[in-house]
Amino acid sequence: MNWPKIARYTTSKFYSALLDLLPIIVVILVFQFIILQKPLPNYQDLILGSLLVWVGLVLFMEGLEWALFPLGNSMAFALTNKGNVFLILLFAFTLGFSTTIAEPALIAVSKEAARVSSVAGFIGAEEAALDSFARGLRVSVAASVGFAILIGVLRIFKGWPLQYIIISGYAAVVGLTFIAPEEIIGIAYDTGGVATSTITVPLVTALGVGLASSIKGRNPLTDGFGLIAIAVMMPMIFVMIYGLIVL
C-alpha cells in the first residue's frame, strides 16, 4: 500500500467536498449572526450534523465513481452488444418501474392523495377504498416512469430530437390541467419529482450517456441526456389521466 499517496488522495477528496458545502455554511452563519443577530441553538448537534454531511458526501462521491457510474456504463455496453431491442426496452421499463414503486416519497404522496380524495367525497371513506386508490396511484406512477425510460431509451436508439417529446408532453400537461379534477392536479405535479432520487439520477445518467456513446452516430451530450427530463414529465400526465378515469 502506498500510504502517502492514499493520504494525499483522501485529503483532496475531503477538501473538494468541503468546497461543495461551504456556501451552505456561509449562508447559515451570516444570516444567524449578522442579520438575525442570534446565537446558534444547540451548536453541538449542528457541528456533529455538519461533520456527518461532510463525511457522507465524500463517501457518496467516491462510491459514485466506483459503483454507480460503472454499473450504468457497463449495462449500456452489454445491452447494445446484445443488440436485442426487446430486451433493451424490457430493461428500460423495469428500471423505471422498480426504482419508483418502492420510493418512500411516492408511498407518502399516494396515501395523502387517497385521504384528500376521500375527504372531497370522490372515493369512499372505508379502508379498502383508500388502499385501492393509493395502490392504483402508485402503480400508475411507477408504470409512467417505466414508460418514460422506455421512450427515452428508444429515443437514444432512433436519434429522435428530445425537444419534440418534451414540448408535446408539456402541452399535454397544460391541456390536462384544464380538464382534470382539481384535487388531483397538485398531486400530479408533486409526483414529477419522485423519479429523481439521488441513487436513480447517477445510474440513469450513466446509462443514457453509455448508450449514446456505444451506438454509432449518436453524440453522448446531445443524445445521452434527457432520460431524467422525460421521467419527470410522464408521471404528471399519467396521474392526471388516472384522476380523470377514477374520480
Added chain:
Amino acid sequence: MGVFDFSVNFFEVLWTTLLDVTPVVSLFAIFQYLILRRPLEDFRKVLAGLVMVIIGLTFFLIGLEKALFPLGEMMAVQLSEQEFMTRFGVNLDSWTAFYWVYIFAACIGFATTIAEPSLIAVAIKANSASGGTISTWGLRIVVAIGVALALTLGTIRIVIGIPLYIFIIIGYIIVMIQTIFAPKSIIALAYDSGGVTTSTVTVPIVAALGIGLASVVPGRNPAIDGFGLIAFASLFPIIAVLAYAQLLLFVQSLKTKKT
C-alpha cells in the same frame, strides 16, 4: 439526547436508503448475470463502491435532517416575523417588507443546489460527455443561479398571492421559445438539470421555506404554496442553462466577427 438520538435515526435512514438501492441494484444484477451473462469487470470494487454510496448517503441525510434543515426552517420563520421586520422600520403592508426573506431564499437556494449530490453526478457526466467543454463547476453554478432566481420569484409570489399556474405556464412558454433558438447540443442537458433540483437536499429546505412563509403571510395555504416553490425550482434551471448556452454562443459570434 445527542449520541443516542443520532444512532436510532441512523438505522432508520439506513433502512430507507437500502430500500431505495435494493430494487435497482437487483435489477442490474439479474440482467448482467442471468440474461446478458456478462460479469462485471471489477466486481469487488463495485461492491465496495455500493457500500460507500449507501453509508455515505445515510450520513449525509442524517446530518442534514438533524442539523441543517431545522435551522434553515427556523431562519425562514424568524426572517418573516413582524418583530424582525419592524427593526428595519419598513412598511409591513407592502410586499417589499419581506425583502430579507427574498435574499435568504436566493442564498439558500444557491447554496443547497451547489451541495446537491445528483447535480454533481450529472455535471461530472456532462463534463466527460462534452469532452471537457462543459465545466463541472460552470454547470453547477448556472443551475444554482437558476434555483436562486426561482426561489426569489417564488417567495415574492407567495407574498403577493398571484396564482401559481400563471407563472408555470409563462415559464414553460419561455422554455419552449428558448428551445427553438438554443444550440441543439445543450437542450437535453438543460431539461435534465431541471429534474435533478427536485432531489435530496433542495426539496426539504425549499418546502420548509414555503410552508414557513405561507404560515406568516395571511390568507396563504401552506400545503399549496410550499409545493409551488419546488415547481419553480425545477423550471428555472432549464431557463438558466439554455440562456447561458445562448450567451456563450452570442459571445463567440461577436469574437468571430471581430477577427
